Amino acid sequence: MKDVMIVVGAGQISMAIARRMGYGKKIILGDKNIDxxxxxxKIMDEAGFDVEAYEMDLSSRxxxxxxxxxxxxxxxxTMLVNGAGVSPSQASIETILKVDLFGTAVLLEEVGKVIEPGGVGVTISSQSGHRMEQLGAKKDRLLAMTPTEELLQLDFLQPDQIHDTLHAYQLAKRCNEKE
Structure with missing residues (x-):
């Protein structure tokens, strides 16, 4: 049996990391879009990697x-690469929180229970997090210490509390398109 690398999110960054780190390993490539x-x-198999596609939804425990x-x-x-996520150009705030926050927390929590000693993992983040204001020590602590299943219930993570200029732009654009 080979060591296994779990890769979540079948994108170019995930593929680049898997190519660099996954040779000789069994790579499970999970993505919501199985195609x-x-x-x-297929690209990686043709390059000599042992990859198996797996349909999975990062928003679902x-x-x-x-x-x-x-x-x-x-x-x-022995390895985890999380390159999955959605952005404001792809999804609503609710979906972003369910995938990017909750899903990532669950993935790290659950893989953390089974990864071999000395195993490694990386989570790729988008630039979207840099558009938001700094949260401060209290909110950072809540994000770090709140049980995973309760994260999306935090007051400051409610959609009406999230102020993102790109999201506001997209909402206005959608409203204008409907007129």
Whole structure:
């Protein structure tokens, strides 16, 4: 059995990291869009990597658990690459929070329970987080210490509390298109 690298998000950055770090490993490439995962997997297979596409939804704990169980059935999990996420140009604030915050927290929590000693992981973030104001020590502590299942209930993560200039622009654009 080979060591297993879990890669979530079948994008170019994930593929670049998997190419650099995944040779000789079994790579499980999870993505909500299985066709996209199959396409990236084919490119990597043709380059000599051992990649298996896996349909999974980062916003679903069960989907994450199913992927981890499958990866464990193939070998020892020694690496995690999380390059999945959605941006304001793709999704609503609610979806962004469910995928980028909740899903990432669940993924790190669950892989953290099973990754081999000495295992490594990386999560890729977008520039969207830099558009928001600094949260401050109290909110940072809440994000770090709140149980995962309660994260999306935090007051400052409610959609009406999030002020993002790009999101406001997109909402205005959608309203204008409907007129």
């Amino acid at each position: 996209h995962a199959l396409s990236i997997g 069960q989907s994450i658990l199913d992927m981890i169980a499958y990866a464990k059935s193939l070998g020892k999990i």
